[in-house]
Amino acid sequence: xxxxxxxxxxxxxxxxxxxxxxxxxxxxxxxxxxxxxxxxxxxxxxxxxxxxxxxxxxxxxxxxxxxxxxxxxxxxxxxxxxxxxxxxxxxxxxxxxxxxxxxxxxxxxxxxxxxxxxxxxxxxxxxxxxxxxxxxxxxxxxxxxxxxxxxxxxxxxxxxxxxxxxxxxxxxxxxxxxxxxxxxxxxxxxxxxxxxxxxxxxx
Numbered sequence: 001x002x003x004x005x006x007x008x009x010x011x012x013x014x015x016x017x018x019x020x021x022x023x024x025x026x027x028x029x030x031x032x033x034x035x036x037x038x039x040x041x042x043x044x045x046x047x048x049x050x051x052x053x054x055x056x057x058x059x060x061x062x063x064x065x066x067x068x069x070x071x072x073x074x075x076x077x078x079x080x081x082x083x084x085x086x087x088x089x090x091x092x093x094x095x096x097x098x099x100x101x102x103x104x105x106x107x108x109x110x111x112x113x114x115x116x117x118x119x120x121x122x123x124x125x126x127x128x129x130x131x132x133x134x135x136x137x138x139x140x141x142x143x144x145x146x147x148x149x150x151x152x153x154x155x156x157x158x159x160x161x162x163x164x165x166x167x168x169x170x171x172x173x174x175x176x177x178x179x180x181x182x183x184x185x186x187x188x189x190x191x192x193x194x195x196x197x198x199x200x201x202x203x
Contacts, residue, residue: 002131004069006084007048008058009128018059023127026087028120031064039119040092040142040171046115047073053113056104063115067132073116077135078129078141084132086124092117093171117171146176147183151190162196 010018012035014198025032030042033203044063051057051066058066067073069191073091076082080091095117104110149170154161161169163177177197184190 002133003071004067004073004132006045006126006130007068008063008064008066008130009126010058010062010064012062018062018064020059023125024064025125026120027123030120034064038171039170040169041095041117042120043089043118044095044115045089047117050074050113050115054104054110059114061101061105065126069132074112076116078144079139080120081121081135081137082132083135085126085130086122087126088121088135088137089118090121090139092119092142092180093149096144123131125174142171145183146172146179147187147190150180150184150195151187154190154194158191158194160194160196162198164198166195 009021009024011021011024011033012018013033014035026043026112030037043065045065046058046061046063048066048068049072051061073092076091076161078091078093082089082091093116094112095114097114099107099115101107101110116178143152149172150166153166153170163180164174167174167176167180180195181197184192184195
């Protein structure tokens with residue numbers, strides 16, 4: 001059953017962009033000829049209704065695809081699997097608004113409306129007008145909040161890790177390592193001794 005249709009496609013290349021395209025070739029590492037990205041952030045999708053609400057375009061938010069539908073994609077739980085054309089995609093987590101879009105207004109207003117990151121499960125081609133359908137297949141959800149995602153990751157990987165490496169492994173930029181101490185300060189369910197901060201190493 002089709003839930004939405006592709007109404008916009010953009011290529012974000014190493015040389016710049018995003019540039020409008022009629023189709024995108026998608027591999028298991030993301031959009032071909034696109035920028036390198038984290039496995040959980042290979043394809044960014046946003047509803048047209050969200051763009052209309054804020055009076056902006058997909059290019060403004062540097063998304064890969066815009067969908068036209070009667071439902072809000074952001075309401076689907078993390079781990080949901082969708083199919084666009086012949087490409088299967090796992091929804092991972094909402095894109096977190098950051099200072100890069102502050103020229104569009106208050107960053108906070110985009111919270112949970114900035115688009116949905118996803119991971120490519122099967123390669124193929126996505127074209128304008130392709131249908132989006134929700135599959136029965138479901139993956140483990142990935143927490144959205146920094147502290148929740150740290151707890152989730154360390155529970156599965158209880159080994160010492162540098163803060164910058166931890167941030168990268170869970171889909172945040174290395175700059176987030178500075179925010180980790182405060183984010184987990186009151187989390188008794190996180191083994192804080194597993195996280196190593198380079199500025200605290202004794203030389």
